[in-house]
Amino acid sequence: MNKTHPQRNGDVAPFHPAKPFSEERGCCRPRGAHLCCPPRCVCVTSLLLLAATVAIVGLAVALGLPPRSPANRLCAASSNRTGFLCDDRVTCIPASQVCDRTSNCRDGEDEQEELCGDLPRSLPPYLVFRCGNPAHWVYADKRCNGINDCGDCSDEIGSLSACPPCGSAWWSCSPVFHEYCACVPRSLCRDSVQHCTSWSDEYLCTP
Numbered sequence: 277m278n279k280t281h282p283q284r285n286g287d288v289a290p291f292h293p294a295k296p297f298s299e300e301r302g303c304c305r306p307r308g309a310h311l312c313c314p315p316r317c318v319c320v321t322s323l324l325l326l327a328a329t330v331a332i333v334g335l336a337v338a339l340g341l342p343p344r345s346p347a348n349r350l351c352a353a354s355s356n357r358t359g360f361l362c363d364d365r366v367t368c369i370p371a372s373q374v375c376d377r378t379s380n381c382r383d384g385e386d387e388q389e390e391l392c393g394d395l396p397r398s399l400p401p402y403l404v405f406r407c408g409n410p411a412h413w414v415y416a417d418k419r420c421n422g423i424n425d426c427g428d429c430s431d432e433i434g435s436l437s438a439c440p441p442c443g444s445a446w447w448s449c450s451p452v453f454h455e456y457c458a459c460v461p462r463s464l465c466r467d468s469v470q471h472c473t474s475w476s477d478e479y480l481c482t483p
Contacts, residue, residue, distance in 0.1 A: 350402045357417035360386055360403060371403045372415035408434050422446060422459045432457035447481040449474060 351368035353359030359368040362381035369380045375392035385391075396404045396413050405419045406412075408430030418425040420439035425431050432439055433450065442448040442459035449472035450458040460471045465481035472478075 349400065353417065358402060358415075358419075359417070362386065370415075371417040374399065374403060374415070405431055406436070407431060422456060422461070424455050424457050429457035432459075447472075447477055449476050 349361040351359040351361040353368045353370040358371045360371055360374045360381075361368055363383050363385050364381075367381060369386060373380045374386045375395060377387065380386050391398055403416050405414050405416045405426075407414065407426035408428045409426070412426055414425040414431055419431045419437055422432065422442075426434075428434075429451075431437050445462055446459035447462050447465055448459055451473055452458060452460055453471055453473070456471065460477050460481070462481060462483050464471055465477050465483045468478070470478060
């Protein structure tokens, strides 16, 4: 004999197929092919995440902590050389001081594993200059410094280096012997050592 049990207050209400599942349960659920929250639905998880984010940011501001990973750390170091901006947003160190095994930034962010773990690929592109030989690279602040850092002068007279003409403190000649490429320091003029193939550093240049 079948018995019928009347529904009491507090029992589970019958499911209405006409209502979306999200409205039936009162929380955010997939509806169709999209995730959406009905107007009457409060997505508790999203609110908790938002509250946690606000709390973390507020704590960082209260403690005076600078952002750890600014989108761009490019800056101009001394002599207008390419530099790396430290977390204090004030100190700008030359590119070649990044990953040199010495902490030049106050908090050591210039020696972090994320920067130095796989040189040069782990470095931001603006800190790296690719030499004419793809197997070689130099720090960007070594470009146009008058020294043949790449070994083939591509960092000084190469098409990608885009270096300005020799300044007043340099004597222009090409090619140059030893470590220089196209500009010889005037301090080496008439020093009885040939630096230019044409000997112009000894006969025409004046210190």
